Amino acid sequence: xxxxxxxxxxxxxxxxxxxxxxxxxxxxxxxxxxxxxxxxxxxxxxxxxxxxxxxxxxxxxxxxxxxxxxxxxxxxxxxxxxxxxxxxxxxxxxxxxxxxxxxxxxxxxxxxxxxxxxxxxxxxxxxxxxxxxxxxxxxxxxxxxxxxxxxxxxxxxxxxxxxxxxxxxxxxxxxxxxxxxxxxxxxxxxxxxxxxxxxxxxxxxxxxxxxxxxxxxxxxxxxxxxxxxxxxxxxxxxxxxxxxxxxxxxxxxxxxxxxxxxxxx
Amino acid sequence: xxxxxxxxxxxxxxxxxxxxxxxxxxxxxxxxxxxxxxxxxxxxxxxxxxxxxxxxxxxxxxxxxxxxxxxxxxxxxxxxxxxxxxxxxxxxxxxxxxxxxxxxxxxxxxxxxxxxxxxxxxxxxxxxxxxxxxxxxxxxxxxxxxxxxxxxxxxxxxxxxxxxxxxxxxxxxxxxxxxxxxxxxxxxxxxxxxxxxxxxxxxxxxxxxxxxxxxxxxxxxxxxxxxxxxxxxxxxxxxxxxxxxxxxxxxxxxxxxxxxxxxxxxxxxxxxxxxxxxxxxxxxxxxxxxxxxxxxxxxxxxxxxxxxx
Amino acid sequence: xxxxxxxxxxxxxxxxxxxxxxxxxxxxxxxxxxxxxxxxxxxxxxxxxxxxxxxxxxxxxxxxxxxxxxxxxxxxxxxxxxxxxxxxxxxxxxxxxxxxxxxxxxxxxxxxxxxxxxxxxxxxxxxxxxxxxxxxxxxxxxxxxxxxxxxxxxxxxxxxxxxxxxxxxxxxxxxxxxxxxxxxxxxxxxxxxxxxxxxxxxxxxxxxxxxxxxxxxxxxxxxxxxxxxxxxxxxxxxxxxxxxxxxxxxxxxxxxxxxxxxxxxxxxxxxxxxxxxxxxxxxxxxxxxxxxxxxxxxxxxxxxxxxxxxxxxxxxxxxxxxxxxxxxxxxxxxxxxxxxxxxxxxxxxxxxxxxxxx
Ligand SMILES: Nc1ncnc2c1ncn2[C@@H]1O[C@H](COP(=O)(O)OP(=O)(O)OP(=O)(O)O)[C@@H](O)[C@H]1O
Ligand SMILES: [Mg+2]
Numbered sequence: 001x002x003x004x005x006x007x008x009x010x011x012x013x014x015x016x017x018x019x020x021x022x023x024x025x026x027x028x029x030x031x032x033x034x035x036x037x038x039x040x041x042x043x044x045x046x047x048x049x050x051x052x053x054x055x056x057x058x059x060x061x062x063x064x065x066x067x068x069x070x071x072x073x074x075x076x077x078x079x080x081x082x083x084x085x086x087x088x089x090x091x092x093x094x095x096x097x098x099x100x101x102x103x104x105x106x107x108x109x110x111x112x113x114x115x116x117x118x119x120x121x122x123x124x125x126x127x128x129x130x131x132x133x134x135x136x137x138x139x140x141x142x143x144x145x146x147x148x149x150x151x152x153x154x155x156x157x158x159x160x161x162x163x164x165x166x167x168x169x170x171x172x173x174x175x176x177x178x179x180x181x182x183x184x185x186x187x188x189x190x191x192x193x194x195x196x197x198x199x200x201x202x203x204x205x206x207x208x209x210x211x212x213x214x215x216x217x218x219x220x221x222x223x224x225x226x227x228x229x230x231x232x233x234x235x236x237x238x239x240x241x242x243x244x245x246x247x248x249x250x251x252x253x254x255x256x257x258x259x260x261x262x263x264x265x
Numbered sequence: 266x267x268x269x270x271x272x273x274x275x276x277x278x279x280x281x282x283x284x285x286x287x288x289x290x291x292x293x294x295x296x297x298x299x300x301x302x303x304x305x306x307x308x309x310x311x312x313x314x315x316x317x318x319x320x321x322x323x324x325x326x327x328x329x330x331x332x333x334x335x336x337x338x339x340x341x342x343x344x345x346x347x348x349x350x351x352x353x354x355x356x357x358x359x360x361x362x363x364x365x366x367x368x369x370x371x372x373x374x375x376x377x378x379x380x381x382x383x384x385x386x387x388x389x390x391x392x393x394x395x396x397x398x399x400x401x402x403x404x405x406x407x408x409x410x411x412x413x414x415x416x417x418x419x420x421x422x423x424x425x426x427x428x429x430x431x432x433x434x435x436x437x438x439x440x441x442x443x444x445x446x447x448x449x450x451x452x453x454x455x456x457x458x459x460x461x462x463x464x465x466x467x468x469x470x471x472x473x474x475x476x477x478x479x480x481x482x483x484x485x486x487x488x489x490x491x492x493x494x495x496x497x498x499x500x501x502x503x504x505x506x507x508x509x510x511x512x513x514x515x516x517x518x519x520x521x522x523x524x525x526x527x528x529x530x531x532x533x534x535x536x537x538x539x540x541x542x543x544x545x546x547x548x549x550x551x552x553x554x555x556x557x558x559x560x561x562x563x564x565x566x567x568x569x570x571x572x573x574x
Numbered sequence: 575x576x577x578x579x580x581x582x583x584x585x586x587x588x589x590x591x592x593x594x595x596x597x598x599x600x601x602x603x604x605x606x607x608x609x610x611x612x613x614x615x616x617x618x619x620x621x622x623x624x625x626x627x628x629x630x631x632x633x634x635x636x637x638x639x640x641x642x643x644x645x646x647x648x649x650x651x652x653x654x655x656x657x658x659x660x661x662x663x664x665x666x667x668x669x670x671x672x673x674x675x676x677x678x679x680x681x682x683x684x685x686x687x688x689x690x691x692x693x694x695x696x697x698x699x700x701x702x703x704x705x706x707x708x709x710x711x712x713x714x715x716x717x718x719x720x721x722x723x724x725x726x727x728x729x730x731x732x733x734x735x736x737x738x739x740x741x742x743x744x745x746x747x748x749x750x751x752x753x754x755x756x757x758x759x760x761x762x763x764x765x766x767x768x769x770x771x772x773x774x775x776x777x778x779x780x781x782x783x784x785x786x787x788x789x790x791x792x793x794x795x796x797x798x799x800x801x802x803x804x805x806x807x808x809x810x811x812x813x814x815x816x817x818x819x820x821x822x823x824x825x826x827x828x829x830x831x832x833x834x835x836x837x838x839x840x841x842x843x844x845x846x847x848x849x850x851x852x853x854x855x856x857x858x859x860x861x862x863x864x865x866x867x868x869x870x871x872x873x874x875x876x877x878x879x880x881x882x883x884x885x886x887x888x889x890x891x892x893x894x895x896x897x898x899x900x901x902x903x904x905x906x907x908x909x910x911x912x913x914x915x916x917x918x919x920x921x922x923x924x925x926x927x928x929x930x931x932x
Contacts, residue, residue: 024571054574058574061794063574063794064571083790083794084793086794087796088796092795095574095791099788099790099791100787100791101784101787101788101791101792102788103786104780104787108783111777112781112784112792112797115780115781115796115797116795120776122778122805122809125772125773126769126772127772128772132772132776132777136591136776136777137587137588140591144587176795179795179796300708356904357904357908360908366703366705367648367650367705367708368907368911370650370705370708371650371843371847371903372903372907372908374843374903375899375900375901375904376900376904377900378896378897378899378903379904381896382893382897382899385896386890386894386897390889390893502712502836505709509709513706543724544720544723547716547720548713548716548717548719551709551712551717552717554709554710554713555713558698558701558702558706558710559697559698559701562701562702562706
């Protein structure tokens with residue numbers, strides 16, 4: 001895998017976060033955080049529980065509005081990013097606490113990921129025959145490719161609520177991939193998984209990054225995985241940035257070590 | 266001016282009763298996350314119990330003292346409301362822990378139907394009177410200050426006082442007693458409360474019982490004024506906008522919301538009503554609440570919550 | 575081994591996306607349609623049509639509309655009755671005020687007016703959820719209750735406050751007898767059920783369900799909550815409005831605002847809960863159940879009472895109706911939130927494995 005990583009062409013900065021501050025009531029979830037993400041790279045965010053990692057992803061795709069700072073996406077500045085904007089600009093994400101549509105089947109969940117690409121209007125859909133059906137079939141094929149890629153063919157008709165945790169995480173990734181994003185935000189995609197499942201998930205992430213060229217921002221607690229697959233790492237602690245470097249440098253950073261030893265997991 | 270003030274005071278007094286019903290909503294919502302649509306049915310149920318026991322008890326025990334009959338009937342009706350609270354916890358709430366708000370809301374619609382059906386089967390479905398000796402005649406006050414004075418309905422005035430006293434007592438209960446504090450802990454986080462050993466089931470029975478008592482008092486006041494009849498169940502529908510205005514989780518919100526709606530209803534009925542054909546008080550309160558929602562979805566005093574993801 | 579999907583392999587995604595992918599289901603539904611259009615008119619008597627079948631069809635249509643909003647999009651409404659009223663009064667006005675307005679045109683315009691009203695009263699759904707929204711929809715209920723009672727323009731200044739429609743005619747077909755009314759309603763119901771099914775199995779249906787299940791995630795994948803919610807309000811209110819117009823025109827003939835009171839709204843919501851939220855079929859199960867239950871109780875309870883020597887009055891029956899409805903709501907929400915529709919599909923599942931369960 002190491003070779004694949006090294007062969008990729010890391011490009012220019014696509015996503016630049018400048019001086020982001022976010023507070024909830026009295027809690028400073030993020031204080032003046034800046035970092036950037038380059039095209040095609042795998043960028044990890046690590047830090048102890050409550051460090052503000054998820055909040056950071058939420059700021060990037062507009063779920064939370066920071067009180068200060070701006071998100072610059074391919075040169076375009078957003079003081080207020082909205083989830084809709086982010087989606088349209090090609091940012092997809094998965095969630096720490098799986099946020100699937102639990103009343104729907106795996107297939108429908110992933111099909112929903114394609115909603116931005118479906119153009120038929122409500123009248124055409126009511127009639128079904130004609131444009132709506134053609135479109136439905138075309139997207140179904142795309143979705144089946146994702147299902148094959150994630151190796152979840154056997155459960156495509158199962159309501160996601162009935163699936164075990166590890167498979168739900170996969171479907172969550174599938175839904176994000178269905179958007180064909182250029183930037184993919186992953187919030188602890190391997191939390192709660194066993195070693196085998198983690199290996200599968202790492203493989204999927206690397207394949208996506210490698211074959212589709214998708215830029216990936218990854219939050220993960222498993223240091224082994226993070227050090228293995230990421231190109232650069234941001235370290236947060238209590239809403240502050242305490243490190244931003246390559247895996248090797250981060251591993252050697254005394255402040256990072258202190259934060260991790262001091263924190264209870 | 267005098268007329269305006271009369272209307273205003275009338276509105277405030279009616280509003281106090283709305284606050285009482287709204288408080289029932291808020292208590293239950295805070296402690297169990299249930300938006301209790303059955304609050305109105307509870308008012309009807311409690312009032313029916315009160316009216317009928319006051320009628321039956323003297324016959325059963327062979328005495329004729331109206332005051333004693335009322336006191337005993339109140340005690341029995343309160344006991345009945347306790348049983349209702351206990352059954353609701355046992356048969357319904359317990360099976361719906363951690364369900365979504367919408368499901369819980371619809372369940373209380375079912376409970377409302379149950380209470381209405383059972384109440385009328387047990388206690389009858391005619392119009393009954395509750396006579397707790399409320400004065401019926403209006404009085405003139407402040408004759409020195411206004412030409413002609415202000416005409417105040419004594420019954421409304423006393424009702425408002427009782428409602429205010431109960432609202433105050435409940436707020437104190439919530440703020441100062443150990444049970445009240447446990448209730449608030451439960452309201453903040455069910456699982457956390459459970460993990461530090463607060464017995465959820467008991468707390469729920471208590472709040473539903475307290476809400477039942479609030480319903481009983483409201484039922485007595487309304488019942489002695491209008492007679493105990495099916496339409497009592499709809500007073501809850503009148504009190505709903507109050508909760509929206511005040512915020513579902515706020516006791517002061519329920520009180521102030523009640524007053525605003527009471528006054529708003531009366532003023533709109535008197536000053537706008539004639540222009541559009543009257544009868545607007547019901548929807549006016551709702552529209553007021555609706556417009557308000559658009560600007561402050563969490564209500565006057567409710568807290569703004571950002572969903573975690 | 576009557577009911578099997580084994581061996582019916584789908585060779586294309588198109589075949590897999592049919593409404594009834596299993597062959598036996600297709601036969602069953604075809605048989606049901608033939609029976610409804612041909613068998614029932616031959617078999618049922620006038621009382622059946624008036625008291626059961628026509629109310630069932632119209633309320634089934636209304637429940638279908640409510641289900642789109644509540645069951646598929648997850649937005650509670652306690653104001654469906656008001657949108658039936660809007661549909662009924664709008665259709666009435668179009669018919670009465672516009673010369674040469676065809677019946678079907680008036681019904682559809684009634685639905686369209688209800689859709690507009692639905693969008694207006696759906697706006698709060700963009701700011702508030704669940705409980706608060708339920709209250710907002712009550713605002714619609716009480717406002718329209720009042721409007722049709724007090725604003726005389728809507729009722730063409732009729733002195734009694736009630737309005738009536740006679741001479742239903744469509745393309746030269748006079749809809750007079752109970753059978754004709756039944757067929758007219760059945761036809762409309764079948765068409766709307768098909769259109770609704772197409773919507774909920776397609777892109778917009780997935781958007782509605784996504785909003786229902788997890789609105790933040792829906793937004794993150796690019797679904798616009800405003801479009802999804804308001805379109806659900808519009809489609810739902812359109813169907814409910816058409817049902818309201820049918821209720822007035824076909825079932826009642828002449829009506830007052832009380833025909834569409836808040837009790838009607840609750841009744842429709844109950845149909846959806848009992849029948850099955852998020853299921854087209856469920857809407858019809860629920861409607862059938864709630865239309866038939868009171869009639870059944872009216873017959874059965876006094877008879878049962880007689881057996882044990884108590885006489886049960888009509889009011890007694892209506893109280894027990896309350897109790898039974900209430901108990902069923904609680905029961906279904908606790909035990910089977912997907913209603914009769916789910917019980918039905920579980921039964922089919924069993925049948926599919928029969929006689930060789932795993
Ligand atoms: N919606 C919210 N409302 C209130 N406080 C919040 C919200 N979201 C996050 N916080 C607070 O912000 C801080 C950072 O939380 P965040 O979820 O970003 O941490 P994290 O680094 O993702 O932690 P974990 O590893 O546990 O997922 C915490 O103190 C948290 O309680
Ligand atoms: Mg997190």
